[in-house]
Amino acid sequence: xxxxxxxxxxxxxxxxxxxxxxxxxxxxxxxxxxxxxxxxxxxxxxxxxxxxxxxxxxxxxxxxxxxxxxxxxxxxxxxxxxxxxxxxxxxxxxxxxxxxxxxxxxxxxxxxxxxxxxxxxxxxxxxxxxxxxxxxxxxxxxxxxxxxxxxxxxxxxxxxxxxxxxx
Numbered sequence: 001x002x003x004x005x006x007x008x009x010x011x012x013x014x015x016x017x018x019x020x021x022x023x024x025x026x027x028x029x030x031x032x033x034x035x036x037x038x039x040x041x042x043x044x045x046x047x048x049x050x051x052x053x054x055x056x057x058x059x060x061x062x063x064x065x066x067x068x069x070x071x072x073x074x075x076x077x078x079x080x081x082x083x084x085x086x087x088x089x090x091x092x093x094x095x096x097x098x099x100x101x102x103x104x105x106x107x108x109x110x111x112x113x114x115x116x117x118x119x120x121x122x123x124x125x126x127x128x129x130x131x132x133x134x135x136x137x138x139x140x141x142x143x144x145x146x147x148x149x150x151x152x153x154x155x156x157x158x159x160x161x162x163x164x165x166x167x
Contacts, residue, residue, distance in 0.1 A: 001029070001030065001045045002028070002034070002042075002043065002044045002045050002046075003028055003045065003046045004027045004040060005048050005049075005050055006047065006048070006049045006050065007050040007054065008023060008052050009022065009055070010025070010026060010036060010056075011054065012024065013036075021038055023038060024036070024038055024055070025037060025039065025040045026055060027040045048153060050118055053119070054119075056120045056122075059123070061121045064124035064126045065126075065127065066108075066109045066113060066127070067105075067112065099133070102141060102144075106144050106145075109126075109141075109144075109148065110148050110152075113149060113154060113156075114152060121154070122153075122154060123156070124149075124156050124157070125156070125157040125158075142158045145158060
């Protein structure tokens with residue numbers, strides 16, 4: 001399958017160095033990049049216009065936030081309420097539960113993956129939820145994330161989480 005991404009800025013490689021292309025395109029066949037430049041005239045099976053974005057082919061995010069708890073809960077709490085967002089020992093050992101349904105988590109992850117693509121990430125490895133899930137992602141949710149990644153055009157390194165540490 002031949003896929004084309006368009007963006008206002010593409011970081012490319014030319015003559016042994018980096019080149020910033022304005023209104024650029026990246027085209028690949030399967031998992032092989034077939035073209036990087038400003039105008040590809042050949043046929044494509046799918047395309048995505050990323051708009052005002054910087055795409056850097058091969059940029060990898062090994063700590064991708066594919067949930068919402070890390071950004072919102074870890075960094076927005078003022079000092080006077082931040083302590084209330086920490087787990088108690090009882091909660092950690094006996095009361096953790098899923099806050100969202102699998103369909104809601106799929107929506108959150110799709111939004112996060114689109115944000116990665118819009119910010120130039122082409123390859124990612126997610127970190128698991130700590131706050132709104134009983135524990136990490138089950139197998140079925142990782143399969144769903146793989147399908148979403150394929151549809152968007154991202155490469156994801158997904159794997160089963162380890163068991164939670166006992167206290």
